[in-house]
Amino acid sequence: ACGADLAAHCINDVITTGADPLVLLDYVAANRIELEQVAELVEGAAEVCREAVVALVGGETAELPGIYKADELDFAGTCVGVVDRDRLLDGSSVTNGDVVVGFPSAGVHANGFSLVRRVLEDEDYEGDDLLAPTRCYLSQVKRLRERARAFAHVTGGGIEGNLARVLPSGLRVAIDWGAWERPPVFDWLARHVAEDELRDVFNLGIGFCAVLDDPGEDLVIGRIARA
Numbered sequence: 013a014c015g016a017d018l019a020a021h022c023i024n025d026v027i028t029t030g031a032d033p034l035v036l037l038d039y040v041a042a043n044r045i046e047l048e049q050v051a052e053l054v055e056g057a058a059e060v061c062r063e064a065v066v067a068l069v070g071g072e073t074a075e076l077p078g079i080y081k082a083d084e085l086d087f088a089g090t091c092v093g094v095v096d097r098d099r100l101l102d103g104s105s106v107t108n109g110d111v112v113v114g115f116p117s118a119g120v121h122a123n124g125f126s127l128v129r130r131v132l133e134d135e136d137y138e139g140d141d142l143l144a145p146t147r148c149y150l151s152q153v154k155r156l157r158e159r160a161r162a163f164a165h166v167t168g169g170g171i172e173g174n175l176a177r178v179l180p181s182g183l184r185v186a187i188d189w190g191a192w193e194r195p196p197v198f199d200w201l202a203r204h205v206a207e208d209e210l211r212d213v214f215n216l217g218i219g220f221c222a223v224l225d226d227p228g229e230d231l232v233i234g235r236i237a238r239a
Contacts, residue, residue, distance in 0.1 A: 014087060015056020016145040017122040021167070022091035023064055024146070024220060027153045028163040028178075030101035031093030036061055038071035039088045043080040045073060053087055056145075064150050066091070103162035103178030103223070108238050110161060110223050112175065112185060113230035115152050117219030118144035119195050123167045124213045131204045141195040149220040156230075162223040166215040171233070173212065175221060179236065187234040192217055 019036055026033045038057055040050050050073060061068045071089075080086065119141030120128060128142070153163060162178040169176075175185045194217040202210060210216060218233060 013056065013143055013145045015053040015058075016060050017056075018053075018087060018089045019057040019060035019064075019066075019068075019091075020146040020148040021122050021165075022089045023060070023066060023148055023150060024165040025167075026091045026093040027150055028101070028165050029093070029095055030099055030153070030157045030160070030163070031095035033064060033066045033091050033093040033150070035067045035069045035092050037069055037090045037092075039074075039090075040072070040085070041074040041076055041080065042085040043075075043077050043082050045075045049085070057089065060145075060148055064148055101157065101160060101162055104180060105161045106179055106183060106223050106236055107161075107225075108183060108236060110225055110236040111227045111232050112187070112234040112236065113222050113224060113227045114171070114192065114218035114233035115149055115220045115222075115231075116147075116192070117166070117195070117215045117217055118147050119197050120144075121146040121167075121215055121219055123215070127205065127209075127213055128201070131201055134204055135200070137197065137200050139196050139200070141197040147219050152220065152222070156222050156224065159226070160222045160224055164221040164223075166219050166221060168213070170211045170213060171216065171218055171221065175223070175234075178223070182239050183236055184239040185234050186237050188232075189216075191233045192231060 023033045058068050164174040
């Protein structure tokens, strides 16, 4: 799942600008390179790239015993996309009264695992949504980008924090936290983590957002208001 997480996460970041993702480069470094492990990681990334029609153009594999401890591995990626300057989505056209639509996550995705590991010390969790691969939202972006005013990939900072990055000065987002059903993993986390911290760290079931003037049939999770 880690390879798929990497590719989907990188692609999701790029498409928030309205860009078409073109290529992904990967980098693997470890104390000792295990070829089967690396192949599994790269194949996971390649599968996401094939579905998104993104070229996995290779990268670097480095064996660095003087830097990494035994069993440590660093897996990184860079995605490059292209968008016409006059079609770049930077949130500047977002206005008071716009709506926020949300697209479901598969679970925790690739963020917040320092906190997850801390909770696992107190209580085990066996649900599939803890390690479910990050979803790629390219199809949703392609469907909406002609009329979207902004996109946000929900990673560190949660829903509000990531939307705040694309809002013009003087505006804020008001989220309706009861508008969707959270995956079970967040109910498990809520037994150990305060709600405010959950909202600051996790996607809570919404992996990607779009800001629109008309939501159509998509799930409305909030509205833009004056700060």
